[in-house]
Amino acid sequence: MTVKTEGSVSARAARSSGKGPVRAGTVGQLSRADRMARGKDARAVAPLESHAEFVPARKRDPVGLLLEQAKTRVPELVPVRHGRMLVSPFTFYRGAALPMAADLATTPASGLRVQLCGDAHLSNFGAFASPERSLVFDVNDFDETLPGPFEWDVKRLAASMTVAGRDNGFTAKDCRKITLAAGEGYRTAMRGFADQTFMDVWYTHVDIQSALAEFRSEMKTKNYKEAQKMLGKAHTSDTMKAVGKLTTVVDGQRRIISQPPLIVPVEEIFAGVQADAIYALIRTVLG
Structure with missing residues (x-):
C-alpha cells in the first residue's frame, strides 16, 4: 500500500545535521535506540503471550453496563440505539465500546499510554474528502477518545475483524487470516513510523487510488467497480443529494x-x- 509523506526537506536536513534552530521549551525526541530499549522494557512487563487469553470476571455484566450508560443518554434515542445493536453480532459489537473497555481494563498492559480513539473497530475507519479535495483514509470517530494503553485500540480493531468476518459468513480460517493481516499492518506501519520525525508522521497518509490499483489484480471486477463507486461517493460526499x-x-x-x-x-x-x-x-x- 502506498504511503506518502509530505514535509519540508530542508527542515528534515537541518534536524538530521543538528544545525537547525531549537526553540526554547521544546522537548527533544528520544533516539531510535532509546525508543527500542523502552519498548523492550515494556514487552518484559507485558509479554506477547500474556495477551493470548482473556478470562472474564465472574461478575461481568455487559448488559448492565449498557443500561447504566443509557441513563446519561437522550431517553428518546436509547431505543433507537438498542434496536440498531440488536441487528447482528457486529452491530452489537459496534455499540458495545463500554463493555469492551471494562473487559480490557482487566488485561495486561505494557504501560505505553496514548490518546486512544476509544472505539477503533473497522467501521470507524474510512475514506473521506479532505479540505484539499483529496481522499483521506483514517479513523473518523472520536466521541469515545481517552488516554489509555495503546493495546486497547489494537485489540478492539483486531476483534472487530473477527466479529465482522463471522457475521459475513467467512470461515474461521479466513477470519484468522484477516485478523492477523490487520495486526501485521499495524505492526509494520508502527515500525516504519519509528524511523520518522514527528512532523513526517503527522503528514503521512494513504493514497487511496494507488492502494486500490495495487490490489486490482486480487479483486473481482464486480468488487473493484463497487470500490470505485464508493470512493467516488466519498470524494463528492453526495452533497446535493444530502441537502435534498x-x-x-x-x-x-x-x-x-x-x-x-x-x-x-x-x-x-x-x-x-x-x-x-x-x-x-x-x-x-x-x-
Missing part, C-alpha cells in the same frame, strides 16, 4: 427537516424561547 434529503425550503430559506428523535432543529428543542436567546446560548457554548 435532509433539508427543505421554508419561506425562501433552507431549513433542516425535523425527524425526531434522530434529527431535531434547535428551534424545536427550545420551542417558545426567542431566537435571539437561542443564538446567544449557542455562541456562549461555542466560545
Whole structure:
C-alpha cells in the first residue's frame, strides 16, 4: 500500500545535521535506540503471550453496563440505539465500546499510554474528502477518545475483524487470516513510523487510488467497480443529494427537516424561547 509523506526537506536536513534552530521549551525526541530499549522494557512487563487469553470476571455484566450508560443518554434515542445493536453480532459489537473497555481494563498492559480513539473497530475507519479535495483514509470517530494503553485500540480493531468476518459468513480460517493481516499492518506501519520525525508522521497518509490499483489484480471486477463507486461517493460526499434529503425550503430559506428523535432543529428543542436567546446560548457554548 502506498504511503506518502509530505514535509519540508530542508527542515528534515537541518534536524538530521543538528544545525537547525531549537526553540526554547521544546522537548527533544528520544533516539531510535532509546525508543527500542523502552519498548523492550515494556514487552518484559507485558509479554506477547500474556495477551493470548482473556478470562472474564465472574461478575461481568455487559448488559448492565449498557443500561447504566443509557441513563446519561437522550431517553428518546436509547431505543433507537438498542434496536440498531440488536441487528447482528457486529452491530452489537459496534455499540458495545463500554463493555469492551471494562473487559480490557482487566488485561495486561505494557504501560505505553496514548490518546486512544476509544472505539477503533473497522467501521470507524474510512475514506473521506479532505479540505484539499483529496481522499483521506483514517479513523473518523472520536466521541469515545481517552488516554489509555495503546493495546486497547489494537485489540478492539483486531476483534472487530473477527466479529465482522463471522457475521459475513467467512470461515474461521479466513477470519484468522484477516485478523492477523490487520495486526501485521499495524505492526509494520508502527515500525516504519519509528524511523520518522514527528512532523513526517503527522503528514503521512494513504493514497487511496494507488492502494486500490495495487490490489486490482486480487479483486473481482464486480468488487473493484463497487470500490470505485464508493470512493467516488466519498470524494463528492453526495452533497446535493444530502441537502435534498435532509433539508427543505421554508419561506425562501433552507431549513433542516425535523425527524425526531434522530434529527431535531434547535428551534424545536427550545420551542417558545426567542431566537435571539437561542443564538446567544449557542455562541456562549461555542466560545
